Amino acid sequence: MQKEKDIIDGCLSGSRRDQELLYRRYAxxxxxxxxxxxxxxxxxxxxxxxxxxxxxxxxxxxxxxGSFEGWMRRIIVNTALERYRNRYYLxxxxxxxxxxxxxxxxxxDDFAGLEAYDLLNMIMELPPKYRMxxxxxxxxxxxxxxxxxxLGVSEGTSKSNLSRAREILQKKVMMLTGVTRRLVNV
Amino acid sequence: MFEREPNIDIVFRNGLKNLEVLPPADVWDNxxxxxxxxxxxxxxxxxAAAVAALFSLALLxxxxxxxxxPAGQLSEMTIASGxxxxxxxxxxxxxxxxxxxxxxxxxxxxxxxxxxxxxEQLSILQPDEPVNLIALADQGMKTEKEDARLQIYPDDVxxxxxxxxxxxxxxxxxxxISAQVNETMGQRFMVGASLxxxxxxxPSGQDMKLSDLMNGERSKPTYTTGLTFGYKIxxxxxxxxxxxxxxxxxxxxGVDVFAGLSDFYSVKSNYLYSVETASGVILAGNTDxxxxxxxxxxxxxxxxxxxxxxxxxxxxxxxDIQQVFRYLELPLMLRYKVIDRKVGLNLSGGLAYxxxxxxxxxxxxxxxxxxxxxxxxxxxxxxxxxxGLGMEYNITSNISFNLEPVFKYYVTPLSNISGPLxxxxxxxxxxxxxxxx
Numbered sequence: 001m002q003k004e005k006d007i008i009d010g011c012l013s014g015s016r017r018d019q020e021l022l023y024r025r026y027a028x029x030x031x032x033x034x035x036x037x038x039x040x041x042x043x044x045x046x047x048x049x050x051x052x053x054x055x056x057x058x059x060x061x062x063x064x065x066g067s068f069e070g071w072m073r074r075i076i077v078n079t080a081l082e083r084y085r086n087r088y089y090l091x092x093x094x095x096x097x098x099x100x101x102x103x104x105x106x107x108x109d110d111f112a113g114l115e116a117y118d119l120l121n122m123i124m125e126l127p128p129k130y131r132m133x134x135x136x137x138x139x140x141x142x143x144x145x146x147x148x149x150x151l152g153v154s155e156g157t158s159k160s161n162l163s164r165a166r167e168i169l170q171k172k173v174m175m176l177t178g179v180t181r182r183l184v185n186v
Numbered sequence: 187m188f189e190r191e192p193n194i195d196i197v198f199r200n201g202l203k204n205l206e207v208l209p210p211a212d213v214w215d216n217x218x219x220x221x222x223x224x225x226x227x228x229x230x231x232x233x234a235a236a237v238a239a240l241f242s243l244a245l246l247x248x249x250x251x252x253x254x255x256p257a258g259q260l261s262e263m264t265i266a267s268g269x270x271x272x273x274x275x276x277x278x279x280x281x282x283x284x285x286x287x288x289x290x291x292x293x294x295x296x297x298x299x300x301x302x303x304x305x306e307q308l309s310i311l312q313p314d315e316p317v318n319l320i321a322l323a324d325q326g327m328k329t330e331k332e333d334a335r336l337q338i339y340p341d342d343v344x345x346x347x348x349x350x351x352x353x354x355x356x357x358x359x360x361x362x363i364s365a366q367v368n369e370t371m372g373q374r375f376m377v378g379a380s381l382x383x384x385x386x387x388x389p390s391g392q393d394m395k396l397s398d399l400m401n402g403e404r405s406k407p408t409y410t411t412g413l414t415f416g417y418k419i420x421x422x423x424x425x426x427x428x429x430x431x432x433x434x435x436x437x438x439x440g441v442d443v444f445a446g447l448s449d450f451y452s453v454k455s456n457y458l459y460s461v462e463t464a465s466g467v468i469l470a471g472n473t474d475x476x477x478x479x480x481x482x483x484x485x486x487x488x489x490x491x492x493x494x495x496x497x498x499x500x501x502x503x504x505x506d507i508q509q510v511f512r513y514l515e516l517p518l519m520l521r522y523k524v525i526d527r528k529v530g531l532n533l534s535g536g537l538a539y540x541x542x543x544x545x546x547x548x549x550x551x552x553x554x555x556x557x558x559x560x561x562x563x564x565x566x567x568x569x570x571x572x573x574g575l576g577m578e579y580n581i582t583s584n585i586s587f588n589l590e591p592v593f594k595y596y597v598t599p600l601s602n603i604s605g606p607l608x609x610x611x612x613x614x615x616x617x618x619x620x621x622x623x
Contacts, residue, residue, distance in 0.1 A: 016219050023214055028206035035207060049213050056220030065471030065559050066457075067448050116205040119198055138195035139202065166194050173194070 004068055011059055023052060026069065030076050032120065037080035037135055039124045047083060051076040077140060081150055084132055114177065122172045129153075130165035137162050203449075373584070373622040376416035376424070382592060384408040384614020399464040402481060406435040406508065408612050410515065416620070422526060426519040432540060434610070435510040438463055441479045443507065443549040444500035445556060448474040457559060460485045461507060461547075466601040468507060468547045471559035475549075476500055503556050504549030511564065511600070513540035519572065530578040534590065534616075537597075540568045561601075569597045574616055584623065590616040 007025070010018025027048065034044035034051070054075050062071055123131055132151060136142045137158070142150070144158040151158070385407060412430025419425055441461055459470040459477040461484050470477055477484045478496065519536030542565070547558040576590020595611040 011220060014219070019217075019220055020214065023217065027209050027213070029204075031209040032202070032205040032207045034209075036202065041210070045210050045213055048209055049216050052213075052217050056217070059220065063471060063560070065557055066473040070448060070473060114197070114201060116201050119201040120205060120207075123198065123202075134198075139199050169198070170194050173197070 005064065008059060008062065008064075008068070011056065019056060026072055027052070029069070030072060033073055033076050034080065035120060036123050036139070037077065037084070037132070039126075039128060039131060043083070047076065047080050050083075051079040054079060077135075081132070084128065085152065114173065118176060122169055122176075125172070126165055126168060130161050130168065133158050133161040134165035134169070138166075374418045376414075376418075376620045376622045378414045378416075378588075378618050378620030380410075380412050380414050380428075380430070380588075380616060380618030382410040382614050382616040384410075384592070384594065384612035396464055399462065399483070402439050402483070403464055404437045404439065405610075406437060406510070408432070408434040408614065412515065412517075414517075414618065414620070416521070422523040424521045424523075426521055426534075426536070427517060430515040430517065430538075431543075432513045432515050432538075433510065434513075434612075435508060436463070436465065438468070438483070438507040438509065439505075440481055441477060441484060441505070441507050441549075442502060443504040443556070443558065444476040444478075445474055445503045446500045447476045447498065450498045458486065460562075463509060463561065465509065465511075466561040466563040468509065469559045469562050470547075472557055475503075475556070475558060477558075503554065506549065507558055508548045509561055510544065510546045510548065511542060511561075512544035513568065514543050515540045515570075517572070523578070528580050530580070532574075532576055532578050532588070532590065534572070534574045534576070534592075536572055538570045538572060540570060542566045542568075563601050565598065565600060567598075568600055571595050571597055576616065584621055586620050586622070588616065588618055588620065592616045 007018050007022050011022055030051065031044060031048050034047040035041070038044040038047055051072075055072050058075070062068065123134065126134065129151075133147055136147045136150065137144070144155045144162070147153075147158040148155045153161075385405065410430050410432040412428050414426055414428040414430075416424045416426045438461060447458070457469040457471045458473050459475070461468040461470070461477060461479075463483070476496075476498070477486075515538045517536060517538035519534055521532050521534040523530055524533050525531040545560045545564050547560060548555050549558050550556050572592055572594045574590040574592035576588060576592075579587045579589075581587060592614050593611065594614070600610065
């Protein structure tokens with residue numbers, strides 16, 4: 001298998017073959033990220049396409065210092081965020097600083113039987129504002145302040161949306177796994 | 187202490203970590219070919235190579251012009267043996283001149299001196315004057331020994347003092363001088379390759395913090411390689427320039443580096459860890475690495491409520507960090523011949539302008555070397571001064587070898603973060619082979 005650096009160098013020298021190789025190698029993983037942020041396949045496909053154009057345009061700036069996949073993922077996430085802001089920011093319905101009480105949750109062992117596709121579907125079914133906050137906080141690791149800046153909402157709204165997203169996901173997980181036991185959150 | 191993360195977050199993060207979904211087939215068809223761009227280093231190297239090539243061509247062109255058209259320079263200087271003697275002195279003339287002196291039969295030596303006045307193009311020794319080559323005198327010209335190097339330049343005025351007929355040894359001397367004059371009078375240019383290994387040293391001055399930082403750092407061997415061009419201003423003074431690559435750096439000890447963090451912690455920024463050093467702050471752009479130390483050098487952006495990397499099963503890949511800086515240097519040096527013999531002594535000094543072309547931080551050795559990141563706050567330009575006193579060995583009349591102890595001091599600070607105190611210096615040897623033409 002061709003090395004990642006060789007593929008990148010090939011892309012930079014203008015080799016269309018290497019560009020396709022790079023796309024084929026990473027597109028499946030990045031498309032999953034697109035689905036996670038978009039909620040439907042149409043939008044996910046647009047994010048992937050737009051994201052890959054940006055990846056190729058900025059490939060010469062990749063410094064080989066960190067993970068290449070991580071670098072591409074950031075571009076895809078930023079592309080998804082941009083689209084979200086354009087689409088939902090002006091039409092947002094509610095932006096209430098409401099923090100709900102943390103609810104009890106099952107142990108991780110109770111989710112052992114869940115497939116990745118089940119988890120993806122659950123996230124995709126979330127309302128956009130909950131989905132974005134959950135992805136950015138729980139998956140990417142951003143703080144509420146950063147998320148607030150990115151999405152143009154207050155820190156409190158970010159917390160509130162996260163709490164609501166967790167609640168919805170938890171219910172879905174429990175329905176799917178049949179777990180009804182509720183444990184006190186630590 | 188780190189806050190415990192809700193289980194639902196962990197379930198989704200770990201569950202989706204390696205998920206792959208095949209995208210629609212037509213996405214690739216709608217992605218246009220990427221534009222071809224060159225990296226900054228490649229561009230700088232290209233410009234440097236072009237400058238070096240142009241400079242070389244200019245030198246070659248000047249040399250060719252001198253060879254092809256001797257008018258305007260020393261047109262000719264021939265000291266022939268036997269019954270003929272030609273003396274050509276003034277180089278300011280554009281007209282080549284040959285002078286032939288018919289020698290009369292041997293007469294008693296009368297020690298008549300015939301000097302060529304400055305500015306005069308031609309002097310003819312009268313046939314009735316006794317001729318006998320007894321000396322060649324000029325600015326810096328040496329004929330006391332047959333192996334002495336003869337160096338005559340376009341503006342030199344050569345005076346021949348002669349009397350009587352040439353003796354056998356004088357004929358030999360005259361022939362030698364003639365050959366040397368023809369050989370050396372055009373050798374104004376020189377080109378060579380040089381290598382200058384050195385050991386870097388850094389003054390910490392009175393800055394306690396800088397001093398503390400430097401206690402945990404070791405200088406790496408410094409070296410400069412390059413192509414040198416020279417032009418002789420006079421028989422003793424030469425101006426040198428060229429292009430070189432200077433490499434320097436240091437080892438930061440006591441920093442443990444672990445790999446595999448990205449399997450557990452999703453990356454969101456350009457770097458997660460920073461390491462404070464005497465020459466700036468290393469930003470660990472490789473977000474797969476977890477850095478730790480006991481000296482408060484390492485700072486982390488990893489949020490306590492998100493992860494605790496020390497609890498992950500990571501693999502240690504190094505226990506130090508090596509900072510490397512490479513500069514493209516353009517020197518301008520003056521070299522003075524203190525002793526001009528086969529084994530000579532030179533005094534040199536000058537300045538070099540440096541462009542930062544590589545700024546890297548690594549850990550590990552050889553094939554296990556892992557890039558950590560780069561040092562923030564490095565100045566992209568610097569100015570260094572250099573002073574040396576060394577030996578020049580003339581292997582042939584065209585080729586020489588130089589070995590010169592050199593002291594190098596950075597006039598401008600390398601880093602704009604650690605303050606103006608950080609101006610390292612180095613002691614090393616400048617060595618190289620040079621070809622004169």
